[in-house]
Amino acid sequence: MREKAIVFEVNERQHCTTIPSHRTLLEVLRALGYVDVKCGCEKGDCGACAVLVDGEAIDSCLTLAWTVEGRAITTVAGLGNSNNPHPLQAAFARNGAIQCGFCTPGVIIASESLLRKTPNPSDDEIRFALSGNLCRCTGYTKIFEAVREMVLTRSGGVLR
Amino acid sequence: MFAEFDLEMPNSLDEAVLALARSDGIETLTLAGGSSLMVDIRARRVVPERLISLARINELRRIEILGPRITIGSRTTVSDILRSNQVAEHGAALAASAEVFAGQMVRNVATVAGNIACGSPAADLVPPLLSLDADVVLTNASGFRTVPLADYFTGFKQDVRRPDELITAISWDVPGAKCANRFYKLARRKGDAITVTGVAVTLGAANGVCTKARVALGAVAPIVMRARAAEAMLEGSTLTVELIEEASLKAAEECQPIDDIRASADYRRHAVHMLTRRLVAGAWADLHLATEVS
Structure with a gap:
C-alpha cells in the first residue's frame, strides 16, 4: 500500500487529497462528503454508486480512486438541486419515479450518461442504458416513463 | 474493507510490461476495467500485493482492420464494441453478446481482454470470439506470441498466460459474405x-x-x-x-x-x-x- 496526493474535480470543484492505493472512488467521494453517491452491492450489480467520469457513467465501487486522477467527476448533486433541479430530476419527481430514493442518484446518472451520447433515445435504448440499475420499489415503469417524458419534452414531443 | 495493495499506473505498454517483468516475487495482477477483478479482491478470492492498471494505456483501446484481419486492442470496452460498425459487420455474434452484457456502467469499463482473462466459463464475449477462431496476442518485455483462443484455456479459471504476460490484442479473419x-x-x-x-x-x-x-x-x-x-x-x-x-x-x-x-x-x-x-x-x-x- 502507498499513499499519494491525487488531484481531481468533483462537481466542478477541485480536490487535492491524499489517498491510499487501494481506496475506491466510492469510498473517497463519501469521505469527502458526497453522500449522494450511494454504497449498494459493491459488486457492479446495482448501480447505486454510479457517477459520471468525463461524462460517462461508471460504478464508483469498482473504480480505484488513483485511476481517475485529473478527471472530472459528476455526482447527481452536481447535476442539480432542489432549488434548481436538472430536467431529469424534475421529471423523476413529477412522475413518481422515486420511492425510497436509494437507487435514484445512480439511475439519474445512468440516464444522463445515455442522453449525453444519445439525445433522442428509443424506448429500447432507454431500457438498455438502465439495465445496470436495480430498483426494489418502483418496478421500473415510472423510472422509464420519467426518462421518456424528459426526452419527449426536450425533443418537442417527437416519438421515435 | 479492502485488502491493501499497491497500484502502478504505467503510461504506455512498454512501461506496463516492464512493471510486470519486475514482480520480484510480489503477487501482481493486471487491472483493466475492474468489473471482475475488484469483485474478486473484495471477496478475497484473490489477494494481490500489487496491481498494474491499464487505465492510461490508450494504445490498447482500438478496433482496426488491416487486410483480412480485424484486431481489437485488449482495453477496448464492451461499450466500444457496441459503438463499432466494424464489429457489427465482421463479428455479429460478438456485437450480439455485448448487447446482453451486464449493465451500462459495467459495459463502460469492462474490457475484451478482461472478459477473457477472468477465465469464467460464463464470460459472455468468449463464445463469440471462439466461434470466430480468434487469436489472443500475449506480450511481455521481450516480445509477443499469438495463441489461438481455442488453446488459451487449460481448465477452470486457468490459462496459458504467464505471469509476466499481458493480453494486448484479440484478432480474427474478417468473415466473408459466405459466412454467418x-x-x-x-x-x-x-x-x-x-x-x-x-x-x-x-x-x-x-x-x-x-x-x-x-x-x-x-x-x-x-x-x-x-x-x-x-x-x-x-x-x-x-x-x-x-x-x-x-x-x-x-x-x-x-x-x-x-x-x-x-x-x-x-x-x-x-x-x-x-x-x-x-x-x-x-x-x-x-x-x-x-x-x-x-
Whole structure:
C-alpha cells in the first residue's frame, strides 16, 4: 500500500487529497462528503454508486480512486438541486419515479450518461442504458416513463 | 474493507510490461476495467500485493482492420464494441453478446481482454470470439506470441498466460459474405444477469455445402468449449433439419454442465440442444439469404 496526493474535480470543484492505493472512488467521494453517491452491492450489480467520469457513467465501487486522477467527476448533486433541479430530476419527481430514493442518484446518472451520447433515445435504448440499475420499489415503469417524458419534452414531443 | 495493495499506473505498454517483468516475487495482477477483478479482491478470492492498471494505456483501446484481419486492442470496452460498425459487420455474434452484457456502467469499463482473462466459463464475449477462431496476442518485455483462443484455456479459471504476460490484442479473419455468425445468451433477464447457457455459431458455405462449422458453448463446462463432434457432423454436408437436430444433440452430449444456483445440469444440456439447433438453422438461413442477394 502507498499513499499519494491525487488531484481531481468533483462537481466542478477541485480536490487535492491524499489517498491510499487501494481506496475506491466510492469510498473517497463519501469521505469527502458526497453522500449522494450511494454504497449498494459493491459488486457492479446495482448501480447505486454510479457517477459520471468525463461524462460517462461508471460504478464508483469498482473504480480505484488513483485511476481517475485529473478527471472530472459528476455526482447527481452536481447535476442539480432542489432549488434548481436538472430536467431529469424534475421529471423523476413529477412522475413518481422515486420511492425510497436509494437507487435514484445512480439511475439519474445512468440516464444522463445515455442522453449525453444519445439525445433522442428509443424506448429500447432507454431500457438498455438502465439495465445496470436495480430498483426494489418502483418496478421500473415510472423510472422509464420519467426518462421518456424528459426526452419527449426536450425533443418537442417527437416519438421515435 | 479492502485488502491493501499497491497500484502502478504505467503510461504506455512498454512501461506496463516492464512493471510486470519486475514482480520480484510480489503477487501482481493486471487491472483493466475492474468489473471482475475488484469483485474478486473484495471477496478475497484473490489477494494481490500489487496491481498494474491499464487505465492510461490508450494504445490498447482500438478496433482496426488491416487486410483480412480485424484486431481489437485488449482495453477496448464492451461499450466500444457496441459503438463499432466494424464489429457489427465482421463479428455479429460478438456485437450480439455485448448487447446482453451486464449493465451500462459495467459495459463502460469492462474490457475484451478482461472478459477473457477472468477465465469464467460464463464470460459472455468468449463464445463469440471462439466461434470466430480468434487469436489472443500475449506480450511481455521481450516480445509477443499469438495463441489461438481455442488453446488459451487449460481448465477452470486457468490459462496459458504467464505471469509476466499481458493480453494486448484479440484478432480474427474478417468473415466473408459466405459466412454467418450468431449468438444467444440464455439468462434470467437480458441485462445484469449471469449466463445460464451461451451459444455462438459460425457457419461457412460453398455450393450449398457447409464448409466450416463452429459451435462454441458457454457456461456448460469448466471452460468455454467448442462442440467439436457436432462441428464435424455439420462440416462437409448440406444441412437438413435432421442433420441439424443430430448435431445439436451431439453438442448437448459433448458439454459437461454442472448444477448450480442458476440452473440444473439437465436444463443446461437441454438449452445447448435447443440453442444449437436454433442458431445453426438460423445461420444456415442467413447464408442462403446472402446467396440470394449476391
